[in-house]
Amino acid sequence: MGMQSVAVACGALTLCLALTTATNPGFVVRITQAGLDYAQEQAIATLEKKLSQLKLPDISGDSRVLRVGKVHYELSRLRLRDFHLPYSRITPISNVGLQVSISNAFAELDGDWRVKFLFIRDHGSFDLKVENIYIKILLRLGSDTSGKPTISTPDCSAHISKVRVLFSGKLGWLYNLFHSVIESRLRKILEDKVCDKVAMSVYNELQTYIRTLPVTARIDDKIGIDYSLVAPPRATAQSLDADLKGEFYSLAHRSPVPFSPLPLAFPSDHERMVYFGASSYFFNTAGIAYHEAGALVFEITEAMIPKDVEFKLNTSVFSAFIPQLEEMYPNMPMKFRLSTPTGPFLTVGEGGISFQPIVDIQAYAILPSSSLAPLFLLSLTGNVSAVINVRSGRIVGSLDVGRIRLSLKDSAVGTFQVRMMQSLINILTSSTLLPRLNARLDEGFPLPLLDRIQLSNILVRFHQNFLLLGADVRFQPRG
Template sequence: MQPLLLLLLTCTNQVLGQNPAIKVILANKGLQYGSHVGTDWLHEKILSMNVPDVTGGVKVGVGTVRYVLDRMSVSQCDVPEPSVNFSEGNQVKTVINGLSIALRGNWHTKFSFMSDRGSFELAVFNLDLTSLVELGSDDKGHLSILSKTCSAGIGKAEINFHGGASWIFKPFVKFFKNRVKALIETQICPIVDEHIADVEQHLTNMQVSYRINCALVLEIPLINPPHINSSDLGLDLKGEFYNFESPKEPPFKALAFDLPRADGFMLSLGMSEFSFNSAAYAYYAAGQLHITVTDKMIPPTSPLRLNTSSFGPFIPQLPKFFPNMLMELEVYARETPMFSFLPDEMSLKVPGAIKAVAIQPNGTRAPLFKLNADGLFSGQVYISEGKLRGLMKLKNFTLTLESSEIGTFQTAALENGMKMAMTIAVLTPLNAKLKEGIPLPSIHDILLVNSVLKIQQGFVSIASDLEVSSPLRGHFEEGFVCPYKTSGAYL
C-alpha cells in the first residue's frame, strides 16, 4: 500500500553505537506520492483477485433450489486516491474510501430433475479500506514492517442475471448480493497482508552492502530504529565505504549532524564528510591510491617530457649524472586524502608523494629523489537539469624535497611547472565533465527530480522530489564489470 515507503526501507539494517553518516527524511508530500503510486499496484492486485465459487441452497417450500455461482472474475476496478498519514508510534495509516469493483461470472441451478444456467454481473460500490502498519526492527537489526490492523467494508452492491430462467433468482437477489459482498470483503485485507508479509520477508533477507565499483562497497544499514512523527519519517544510515578486498575501519568517526527538513520537497537527504572520507580511506588503506607515470602517458603535445634532459632546467645536476635517460614517477598518497565541507564550499586535502627513478641503458632503475606534494583543492557543486555540476580549482600546492640521491635542489620552479601540469591535465578535463554534468543515479527505480544540492557545515544536503519508474521491480543490479584481480592503482 505504501510502495515508495517500502522502497526506501528495503536497504536498512540496524547497528547501534555510532552516528549516522547518511540521513533520510521522507516528508508527508513524499508519502502521498508513494500512496498515489500504490493505487496502481492495488488496482492490478484486485483485477487479478481470485474469487471463490459460491454454492448453497434456497428452500422454496416444495424443496430446495441448489445453486452455484462460479468462474467469477473482476472485470473492472476503480481505486480512488488514498489518504495516507504518519502516525505516532512508528505507524503509517492508509484509508481508501469509495473503492468500486465490477465482477462477472456464471450461475447454475438445479431443482429436482430440472437445471438451468446463465451469466451474471455484480458491482460493489463504496468499499472502504483502512490499513495500519507499524515499522520497527528485529533482533538482528533488520527493519521490520508489521500489519497491525486492516478492515474492509462494502456500502452497497447491484447484481444482474442473464440467460436461462434467470427470473427465478429475483426473490433471492438480496441473499446473493450479501454472500458475494462478504466474499469480496474477506479478499481485500488478505491481499494487503500478503503484500506486507512479502515485504517483511524481503527486508529480513535484504543485503545492506552495495558494490559501487570494483574497489568500493557502500554499507548502509540502519543505525537507529526509524522515527516517525506526524509530518515525516526519518532514517539514520551508517553510510560507510569499505574496500572490497581488504575492508578496514578508518581511524576517524562519523560526527553528528542535523539534517534540516526541506519544505515543499518529498525527500531530504544528507551525507556527511565521513562518507566521503571513508571512501578515500578505503582506497588508501588498500594501497590503491598510487600510479606509475611514464613518458608514454604524457600527451605528445606536451613540451615537458619525462626524461632527464627535460628536467634539466628544474634540477641542473640531473642530466649530468644521468644524461638523456627516461624517467618514471611513482605518485601516491602518503596519507588519507580528506574532504571537508563549509557552507557553499567543499575542499579536498591531498597529502601526496612523488618518487622519481631514471631508467638506465641496461634497464637498471636508479632512484633519484622523493618529493612531498601537498595539494588543496576547493570548489562548488550543485544540481541543475537533473545533473551534478560544479567547478573545482587548485587552491594551494607545495613541493618539498624529502630525500635525494643526486644532491639538494630548489623545488620552486618544478612546483610551478607541476601546478600548470595539474591544471591542464587534471582540472581542465574534470571541470569540462562537471560543466557537462553527471546524471544523478537511481536507487531501486527511484529517481531524484527537481533536486537542490547545498554544501552545509560538515555535510552535503539534497532536497528533492521523487519519481518511481517501476515500483519494487527487483534487486540491485551491478552496472560494472570487474577484472579478475581488482587490486592496483585507482588514481
C-alpha cells in the same frame, strides 16, 4: 540500597549504554510526503490490477422465502470485471509506519445462478455492483540482519457499505426476494478476499521491490559502498527517513574506520520528493578506502603529458634547478611516483567540500637498463575544492586545485631550491594527475536507489558536516 534505587540505577545505566552505542548514519535518505504520494500512485495502480484478478468461490445455501418455502441456490463462475480505487491517501504515522486509506472504491462482477425449490429448477445470470468500499492498510517498515528493508501488513481492514445484485432469468424475481442474504455473504467474502490480496501483494510485490535497494554497491574492482540500514526506517509526521551506514570500504581488506559519523541536522525542506544526506563521514571513508586499496598511487611519465604541453620530463629540464643532475644522470628520462601517506581528510561546510591533501612525490631517473634511480622526495600540499552534482543516479564531481606548496623531504642529489621547481610541478599535476582524478570522479558513485528509479530536478546544497541532494523521482516500468 533499596529495590527502587536499584531499579533507578539500572534504568540510568541502560539509558547511558543506549546513548553511547547508538550509531549515527553516514548517509540518510528522506522520502517526503510528495515522494510518498508518488510511490502510492504507483502501488495503487498495481493493487488495482491485482484486485481485478480476484478469484471468488462459488456460493450455495438454503433460504426460506415467504409463501414459497425453502429455496436452494447456487452462485457460480463469479467473474470480477473491474475493481477501481479512485481515492487513496498515504500518511506517515510516527513510530508506527505508513497508513494507506482507500475510499469510495467500487467493483463490478457477474456470474451464473441456479435455483431449486419444490419440483422447480432454473438458472440464469446475475450482475453485482459493489460500491463505497473503504480499505485501510497499515504498513510496518523494518530491516533484516543484512541491513535490507522489510515491509509487512500488521493490519488491514476492508468495509463494503453497499452491494447491489440483480438477477436475470424467468425466476430472477425469486432471487430478488432474498437478495439481502446473498449480498451479505458476498460482502463478507469480498472483504476477506481484498485483505488477503493486499497482504499477498505487499509480500510478493512490494517486499520484493523494496529489497532492490542495494545494501552494497560495487564501485570497481577495489572499492565498494556499504548502504545497509543501521536502523529500521522511521516515519515522522512529514516524511519517511532511512538511516544508512554510508561507508566506503576496500574489497580486499575492510578495516574499522577510526572515527564515527556525526549527527546530521537535516533541514525541514520538502520541495523535492526525495533527499539524500551524504555526511563528511561518507566522503572521508572514501579517502581511507582508496588509500588502503592502494588506489591513491599515481605514476607520471613523459608519455602521459599531453602533446600541447611543451614540457619534457627528463633530467636536462630539471638540471636548471638541480645542476648536479646533468653530471650524475645526463639527459635521462624521469618518472614521478605520487602517493598519499594517509587518506585525505575532507571538510564539508556551507562553502562546499574542501581538503588539503598531503602528497609525496618521489622522482626517479630511468637508467638505460630501465632500472630506477631515486633522485628526490618532495611533499606537496595545496587547497583542493570539489564541485558536486548528480547524473544518472550517481554522485559525480570534479576537483579544482588552488596554489600548491612544496617542501623537500629527502634528496639523493644534494640540496636545491624547491621553490624554483614549483611551476614545473604545478604543470605536471594540472596536466596529468588532475585530469585522471576528474575522469574517475566523472564516472561517479551510485546513490542508494530502488530498481528502475530515475531522478530529475536535482538540487545540490552544502550544510555543516553534510551534502544535501534533492530530487524528484520517476518510476520507469519495464518494457
